Amino acid sequence: MTARIIDGRAVAAELRSRLVEDIEILRERGITCGIATVQVGDDFGASMYRDAVARMCSGLNLAFRDESLAATSTTSEVLDVVMSLNEDPAVSGILVLRPLAPGVDEAQIVDRIAPLKDIDCLSPGNLGRLMLGRRAWPPATPAACLELLERQLQIEDRDPARGFAGDQVVVVGRSPSVGKPLAAMLLNRHATVTICHSYTDRAGTLAEITRRAKFLVAAVGVPGFIGREHVAPGAVVVDVGINQLFVCGACGAHNHEATGACMACGGRLEDPQTVTVGDVRFDEVAEMAGAVTPVPGGVGAVTNMMLARNAVRAAEAAAEGEA
Numbered sequence: 001m002t003a004r005i006i007d008g009r010a011v012a013a014e015l016r017s018r019l020v021e022d023i024e025i026l027r028e029r030g031i032t033c034g035i036a037t038v039q040v041g042d043d044f045g046a047s048m049y050r051d052a053v054a055r056m057c058s059g060l061n062l063a064f065r066d067e068s069l070a071a072t073s074t075t076s077e078v079l080d081v082v083m084s085l086n087e088d089p090a091v092s093g094i095l096v097l098r099p100l101a102p103g104v105d106e107a108q109i110v111d112r113i114a115p116l117k118d119i120d121c122l123s124p125g126n127l128g129r130l131m132l133g134r135r136a137w138p139p140a141t142p143a144a145c146l147e148l149l150e151r152q153l154q155i156e157d158r159d160p161a162r163g164f165a166g167d168q169v170v171v172v173g174r175s176p177s178v179g180k181p182l183a184a185m186l187l188n189r190h191a192t193v194t195i196c197h198s199y200t201d202r203a204g205t206l207a208e209i210t211r212r213a214k215f216l217v218a219a220v221g222v223p224g225f226i227g228r229e230h231v232a233p234g235a236v237v238v239d240v241g242i243n244q245l246f247v248c249g250a251c252g253a254h255n256h257e258a259t260g261a262c263m264a265c266g267g268r269l270e271d272p273q274t275v276t277v278g279d280v281r282f283d284e285v286a287e288m289a290g291a292v293t294p295v296p297g298g299v300g301a302v303t304n305m306m307l308a309r310n311a312v313r314a315a316e317a318a319a320e321g322e323a
C-alpha cells in the first residue's frame with residue numbers, strides 16, 4: 001500500500017481564505033481582531049513561534065502585538081502586561097509563548113489570561129471546559145490534528161454527527177498542550193481513545209497498542225519514533241512532531257547534535273545544515289498506512305490557522321457581549 005499524503009498546506013490555504021473573508025466582514029462591522037504574544041526571555045523556539053504568528057497575522061490582515069519582556073522580568077511585571085492586554089479591545093487573543101524565563105511563574109500568568117482571550121487554551125479553567133465538552137477555544141495544535149482527522153472522515157463519507165464512533169484512536173504522547181487535550185477532544189467526538197506514553201513503551205506494549213489504531217497520532221518529540229511496526233495496514237497517521245536534526249556535510253547522515261562527531265561516518269560536524277523531521281519514519285510508514293501527514297507541511301501548517309480562527313471567534317464573541 002502507498003499512503004495518501006495529507007496535505008496540511010492545502011488545508012491551511014483553504015482555511016486561510018475563509019479567515020480573510022471573516023476578518024473583512026468583522027472589520028466592516030467595526031470589530032477588531034488581533035493577537036498579542038507575550039514572551040519573557042529569548043528562547044529560540046518561542047521566538048520562532050512569535051515570528052511565525054507575526055507573519056501569519058500580517059498575511060491575514062490581522063493586528064499583531066509583540067509584548068517581549070526581558071528575561072529578568074518578575075512574575076508581577078508579566079502579570080501587569082497580561083492584565084493590560086485583557087482590557088485592550090484591539091486584542092482579541094493572547095498567546096503566552098513558552099518556555100517563559102525561569103524566574104516567572106507560568107501557572108500564575110496563564111491563570112490570569114481572560115478566558116475569552118485564551119486562544120491556545122492554556123488556562124486550567126478553559127482546559128476543564130474543553131474536557132467537559134463545553135465551549136472553549138481549542139488549543140491550536142490538537143485542533144489542527146482534529147481538523148485533519150475529521151477531513152479523513154469526510155473522505156470516507158461518514159456521518160459527521162457520529163464523529164469517530166466505533167473507531168480506535170491511539171495518541172502517543174500525553175503532554176498538557178497536545179496529547180491530553182487531543183484525547184479529550186476525540187473522546188468528545190465519540191472515539192475510543194487510548195493514550196500511550198513513555199511508560200507504555202517501557203512496558204513493551206506500545207506497538208501492540210498502536211497497531212490497533214485506525215487513527216494514530218504521534219506527539220512524542222523523538223525523531224522517527226513511529227515506524228512500520230507501529231502501524232496497522234490502512235491506518236491514518238498524523239505526525240505532530242517537529243524535530244530539528246543536523247546534516248553531516250560528508251555523508252549526509254542526520255545527527256541529533258550540531259557539534260562533535262557524525263554518528264554515521266565519525267567525521268567532524270562543521271556548521272551543519274539543519275533539517276526538520278517528524279516523529280514518524282515517513283517513507284516506511286507511507287508503505288503501510290492509508291494516509292499520513294508529512295513534516296513539514298502537515299499538522300504544523302494548519303496549527304497557526306487554528307490560532308487565528310480562535311482569535312476571530314473570540315472577537316465575534318466579545319462583540320456579542322460574552323466575557
Ligand SMILES: NC(=O)c1ccc[n+]([C@@H]2O[C@H](COP(=O)([O-])OP(=O)(O)OC[C@H]3O[C@@H](n4cnc5c(N)ncnc54)[C@H](OP(=O)(O)O)[C@@H]3O)[C@@H](O)[C@H]2O)c1
Pocket residue numbers: 141172173174175176177178179196197198199200201206219220221222240241242243299300303
Ligand atoms: N505541529 C505543531 O504545531 C506542534 C506544536 C507543539 C508541539 N509540536 C511537536 O510535537 C512533539 C511533541 O510535543 P509535546 O509538547 O507534546 O512534547 P512533550 O511535552 O515533550 O511530551 C512528549 C510526550 O511523549 C511521550 N514520550 C516520550 N518518549 C516516549 C516513548 N519512548 N514512548 C512513548 N511515549 C513517549 C512523553 O511521555 P511521558 O509523559 O511519560 O514523559 C510525553 O507524554 C514535539 O516534537 C514538538 O516539537 C508540534
